[in-house]
Amino acid sequence: MPPSSRPRRRSTAALVFVVVSAVAGLLAAGLVLPAVAAAAWATDAASEELTTLPVEFDAPAQSQRTRVLDADGDLLATFYAExxxxxxxxxxxxxxxxxxxxxxxxxxxxxxxxxxxxxxxxxxxxxxxxxxxxxxxxxxxxxxxxxxxxxxxxxxxxxxxxxxxxxxxxxxxxxxxxxxxxxxxxxxxxxxxxxxxxxxxxxxxxxxxxxxxxxxxxxxxxxxxxxxxxxxxxxxxxxxxxxxxxxxxxxxxxxxxxxxxxxxxxxxxxxxxxxxxxxxxxxxVETTTSGCTTSDFPFLCDYVYKTLLQTPSLGATPEEREQAVLRGGLTVRTALDPSTQEATQEAVSAVVAPTDPLISVMDMVEPGTGRVLAMAQSRPVMGSDAEEGETYWNYSVPPALGGAQGFQAGSTFKAFTAAAALQDGLPLSTRYDARRTVDFSGASFESCEGTRQVNGQWEVSNSTGTNGVMDMNLAAQRSVNTYFVQLALDVGMCDVTRMAEKVGVRSSTADAPVSSYDDKPSFTLGTVEVDPLSMASAYATFASGGIHCDPVVLDSVTDASGASLDVPDGSCERVLDEGVADAVNAMLAGVMTQGTGARVATADGRPQAGKTGTIDSNAATWFVGYTPDAAGAAMISIDNARAPFKAGEGGRGRAGLKGYVVPSTGRVLEGSGSGDAGQEIWKPAMESYLDGRPATTFDAPPPALVYGDGSSTFRGGPGGQPGQPLPGQPLPGQQAPGQPAPGQAVPGQEPRGRR
CATH class of the missing domain: 1.10.3810.10 (Biosynthetic peptidoglycan transglycosylase-like)
Structure with a gap:
């Protein structure tokens, strides 16, 4: 400022000081009127400033950080804007x-x-x-x-x-x-x-x-x-x-x-x-970070965060809910049991490391409540360094909640076809001639829009080599493709897809809900891309006797004053007849005692049920299983964005998991749901959770859903003469020697309590 301007500035400042001091006294006494202010100020701007000021000052609550706690009350994460x-x-x-x-x-x-x-x-x-x-x-x-x-x-x-x-x-x-x-x-x-x-x-x-x-x-x-x-x-x-x-x-x-x-x-x-x-x-110096990247369980933490952003009690819009999380000083208690989460993560990490060109997931939920017990994946570190195996994708959930993609779940979908058939009155003793390979081209079936036919050439084979006349129990135990396709065509794809949707299966493909697959009989073979958490949730519906609950990760939320806010409760409701759920449990229990899941069964011998799943070319293997107390979905998939599975200039990359040597461990994968995802991940994770918990049993299914009404349950086959059950297998509707009948209680074990 030039020296000549200083006297003017000093004069102005002196005037303002005198005026402010005078006005301060008047303001404190509440005596200032527009006319007085106008007289006091040397300029019209000052007069307008004073006359337009509100009288009251609204001091809103200060922003506070939100804490997220696990089931033990220990800190899982902190969110804040300040x-x-x-x-x-x-x-x-x-x-x-x-x-x-x-x-x-x-x-x-x-x-x-x-x-x-x-x-x-x-x-x-x-x-x-x-x-x-x-x-x-x-x-x-x-x-x-x-x-x-x-x-x-x-x-x-x-x-x-x-x-x-x-x-x-x-x-x-x-x-x-x-x-x-x-x-x-x-x-x-x-x-x-x-x-x-x-x-x-x-x-x-x-x-x-x-x-x-x-x-x-x-x-x-x-x-x-x-x-x-x-x-x-x-x-x-x-x-x-x-x-x-x-x-x-x-x-x-x-x-x-x-x-x-x-x-x-x-x-x-x-x-x-x-x-x-x-x-x-x-x-x-201690640094309190905001967000999930430094959490011990970042992806479960991220699932909590995104769930909060969809919780209506926190605000009417996503923006309001985000402000509530970042500034509301909330205390969020979750259902996360850290010991279960750690054991589940250890089970996944023992098979697939973050830098391997594979994706592995294990999710666990509680039947009858939907509480998420564990959510683990082979890339457990949240970050941007892909070379070190970091990611921001939560592979357990759909894209709307942070997931990257869905995964085809293979033969685990056969349980939904079976449930639809049982709901329609077809018993477990329903028999088909399930030949090794069957041409279903042109076959008719009911969609939700009416009768349709299979488009184009569609030939289905049994991956296990099983064939012959068999009932639903044996077909599930051996995961027989040609049996379940015939069953799905008879029941109708409208009923099959609606059943899957009712029990909790969610498509990960935008604008393609599960119900939209009612024109595709291949649905029963698991061709829909889904998230693993929804598969655990769907199988939990069977475990609870037909009560479906949405996944629940929030136990409670309180605001800064300690007042409780409403949280999602799982919206539990009956979606399946109890007897039908009991029959599905009996069928899938046979998978664990006499079928492809026998080596997956937990060592304590408690009642359990489950189903293996493998997709085309062994690109992904699954095991989804449960007891009355916990349901879990384990999966291993190729990562088609990484070599050797990524397509290169020379064409397509390696097809699938069978015989693949995992780089981090040297483990040779079988490419089967029972051997890879089941025995190596699902089993140790479930054994850890169930350790010390009393065994409970499934209820016995109604005889009518096991044996039918006494008339013939043979539904025929796609031409040719009926085959015969495999040597040494029980006849349809019978249990193997020394094995309890489906649903029969094991001595010393508690019956399942309804939730």
Whole structure:
């Protein structure tokens, strides 16, 4: 500024000082009228500024961080826009209160909303510099400014943020008017409490509690004199005095605070000298990150976060719900049992490592409640370093909840065809001539739109080589493709797809729900891309006797005041006749005792049921199984974006898992649901969860759904003469020697309780 302009600036500043001081007294007394203001101001702009100011200042609740806890109450993750934990004044060390008052506004308890002495001091500094305004603000005025900045930031209004920080007289007048309102409605202690909680202390720490945790690993209540002085010094310039980035500047500013406290007699010179000798221990710094990347279980954490964003009690829109999570100070308790999660993750990681060109998943849910017990995947680290096996995709869930893609589940879908047939009255004794290879080209079936025919050439073969006349039990035990295709065609694809959807199967393909596959008989062979969590949920519907529950990961949510908010409860409802569910359980229990799942069965011999699944070319293998207490889905799939499965210039990459040597372990994969996903992942994970829990049994199915009404249950075959059951296999409807009948209780085991 040219020297000639300084007298004019000083004259203007002097006038404003006199006016502000006069108006301050009038405002505090509530006597300012538009006419008085107009007379007081030298310009029309000043008059308009004063007459348009609202009288009341609305001070909303301060943003606080949200905590997510596991079932044991331990911290799983933290979410925040501002890392703050609001604490009452009685939870803040007296020395911290004294430090902040000494350095920022030592007459705080003596003056009103404005400190005339401090304002005069700032005026004298302003007239000696080219800056517009400096200092002079009382703690109440600073609090007003901080609230305006935070509210503007919350709204995403950068212009309002800058306006709230602008060094203009106009802004100072507005700030003063609001300060009057604050002091009329709050006590000095209440203002100080809010100030200490809203202030920014640098390095991402908002409020004195978060700052105490961050810089010293302590609480606001336990701050020492040296610590309190350092934090008090940060408020003036949190960046310049940040001791993590500039220890020397931070300690020098701390010493200024200590000297000021001694000067005012708040502490003695000896106390100040002793505190000034304290250094800053950078090793004590604790960083509280926001989000899931540093969580022990990042993808389950991410599932929790995305579930919160869909929880209506947190707001009417996704944006409102996000603000509630990031600023609402929520306490979120989840159903996650850390020991189960760790054991499940260990089971997955023992087979497939993050850097392997494979994707493996194991999900576990509780029948009758939908509570998610575990969610593990072979790439458990959330991040962007793909070479190290990091990812942001949650392979357990659909794309809407963070999933990358779905996976074909193969023969695990046969259970849904069986359930639809049983619901339509076809018993387990229903027999077909299930030849090794059958041409279904042109076959008729019922879709939801009417009778249709199989399009084009469609020849189906049995991967196990099984053939002959057999019932539903044997067909499930041997996973016989030609049996279940015939069953699906007889039942009708409309009923089959609707059954899958009712019990909980969800398509991962956009705009292609499960019900849209009613024109595709190949549905029964698992050609739909689904997420593993929905498969665990669907099989849990059978385990619970026909009660389907959506997956539930939230046990409770409370807001910052401790009030409970509604959380999704699984929307549990009966979707399947109890007897039908019991018959499905009996059929799939046979898979575990006499079929492809025999080697997957847990060592304790408790009642359990399940189904293997393998898709074309062994590109993915599955095992989905359950007891009355837990249902789990395990899967291993190729990653077609990585060599050797990625298609290259020379054409298609390696087809599938059979015979593939896993690079990280040297394990040779069988390419079967029982040997890979089942025996190596599902079994150890389930054994860990069930260890120490009493065994419960499935209920016996109605005889009519086992044997029919006594008439012939042979449904014929696609031409030719009926075959015969495999040598050594029980006749349709009979159990193997020494084995309990389907649903029969095992001595010493408890019956299943209905949920």
């Amino acid at each position: 890392n703050r934990v609001y604490v009452g004044l009685d939870a803040i060390a007296p020395v911290m209160r004294e430090a902040i008052i000494s350095i920022e506004d030592h007459r705080f308890y003596e003056h009103g909303p404005i400190d005339p002495i401090g304002t005069l001091r700032a005026f004298l500094r302003n007239t000696a510099s080219d800056d517009v305004t400096q200092g002079g603000s009382s703690i109440t005025q600073q609090y007003v400014k901080m609230v305006q900045v935070e509210e503007a930031a919350k709204a995403g209004d950068e212009a309002a943020v800058e306006a709230a920080r602008a060094g203009t007289y106009s802004r100072k007048i507005k700030e003063l008017r609001y300060a009057v309102s604050v002091e009329q409605n709050l006590t000095k202690d209440e203002i100080l409490e809010r100030y200490l909680n809203i202030a920014y202390y640098g390095d991402g720490a908002y409020g004195v509690q978060a700052a105490a945790e961050h810089y010293f690993g302590t609480t606001a209540a336990e701050l020492t004199l040296a610590q309190a002085a350092l934090l008090a010094g940060l408020v003036q310039n949190p960046t310049a005095y940040n001791p993590v980035e500039n220890e020397r500047a931070g300690l020098q500013r701390r010493d200024v605070v200590l000297a000021r406290m001694a000067e005012l007699g708040t502490i003695t010179d000896a106390q100040a000298t002793k505190a000034q000798k304290k250094g800053f221990d950078e090793d004590a």
